[in-house]
Amino acid sequence: MKTLYIFILFIIVVCAQLFVPSQMVFQQEDVLKTGTAFKFKTQPVDPSDPFKGKYIFLNYEASTFSTADTTWQRNEDVYVTIKHDSLGFVQVTEVTKNEPKSEFYIKAKVDWYNEFEKELNIVYPFNKFYMDETKAYNAELAHMKAQQDSIPNNTYALVFIKNGKAVLDNVFINEIPIAKYVEK
């Protein structure tokens, strides 16, 4: 009888252990399927994570926002309202501390406020793009080279947005997914 109780409790634990990653999967899939795509111009570098492997760290051009407001706290939650510009890239229209009513916004964190330039630096919750470990370093090199090309806006990240949640789908160099681009 006692074994049965322990087993029932264990089944509850199993459910919790399965629930956490499943719920992560469903949330992300939902945003990818029903969210709206935005292109973020990038400048990646290549580090490594002990559990998740190699990734490229993405620096977005949209991570600075000019504002005269100086009351930002480090690591504070903020809502970044965005829209598409004429070329389909993202444009930040407003950064607020309360959830905005607009359709497209991202929940992000404050990095720091540059008082000299009067610029707010934002950390987006999609600044890492995980890659095959053999490709991550080449991706970094390829990206650096592409940045030096004369064509403007040639590297960007494709991000899906829904109700403040954002999922990074892929990174493109000259309209080719970065993993494919590296293989060439």
Next chain:
Amino acid sequence: MNLKLIKELPELIENKVISKEVALSIEQYYHSKQNNSPNKLFMVFGVLGSILVGLGIILILAHNWDDFTRSTKTIFAFLPLLIGQFFVGFSILKKKSATWKEASGTFLFFAVGASISLVAQIYNIPGNMSSFLLTWILLCLPLIYLLKSNSIMILHLVFITWYACSYGYSFMNYGNSPWLYLALLALSLPHYWQLLKHKLDANITSIINWLVPLSLIITLGTFVEHEEALGFLLYLLLFSLFYNIGKIPYFENQKLRRNGFLITGSLGIVTILLIASFRWLWKDIIRIDSFQVQELYMSAILFLMSILTLVYLYLKHKVKSFNIFQFVFVIFTVLFFIGINNEIVPAILVNMLIFALGVVTVKIGADKFHFGVLNYGLLIIAALVTCRFFDTDMSFVLRGLLFVGVGVGFFLTNYYMLKKQKSKTNSLKQ
């Protein structure tokens, strides 16, 4: 383990130290004992194997196979988790041995971390380390009790320490303390209590005797946020509490090396006091701007806990003779608050205190016939002299004489002890 003894039995019979019957019953006793206890070596290798396989799977999947589609990768992320859960469920239902439970539990522990981090990898969720560790720890905490697993207990202690460090020492979380760490530690203590009650002599218990104080020492710094000077007081209070806990019969009656609380406590007290024996510390560091801080409340709590432990020891008649180590926290707390306005008095008194501790330790060592403790006491005095070597205006002759004095002390006390020991064994022989 007792093979050596059994091998020596024939020699003992030959020399007529014991009779054949006695030898036989000794042999039978150890054989029956061996059959009752599960194969420890097998368990250790089982757990080590699980750790290696678990970590290996994390690494293989971290390669991030680009050729698979997102859904295939997601299935692979869940696979180790399901395998681990199956084996743990199997060992519970079939009432398998402790070896099974420990090994499958350890594997499941790593599988939980692997699946969460892989899903995060597949969907490019950066997350932060401390919240990831927290989820992982919480999802595996019940396994300690469901499997009565010691290896998960050890992993739990290591991971909550990691969590507290990554949360509390991180630059991004400046001004926040990992209070949840204390809750997580408290949640694992009932298992530790069971071990102390039923398996006091097991090796696993002595490992945890060390891990618990070490974890607390590493993480205490994360609770120092505003008044760093109070960190000194906090650490000394923690070490004193450990020392007094180490005097509780559960720990005191064991071999010294198994008593992690006593050793970390004693070493910690001496280290903090040696730092506090320098005048510059009181002049430049010990300064408090505000008394309305969490460090002060925590100091008060630790102080109270030390007092309660002392009262408990007193009621159990364990405070036989006055041991200044057990009361250091009271003296230092008074000195600390004098030190806020005065730099000379506490520095001098701390020097005297360390000297007293050294002498007391030498005396304990001599009384107990313990060479280690005796020399530890002499080392305390030697360290004190070395510290003073650097910052006093004593003449070189005087400093030299001090060193010679301590050196001679080492020789004389050890010689005296050896002689005493010899006479004791001689009297036993006669």
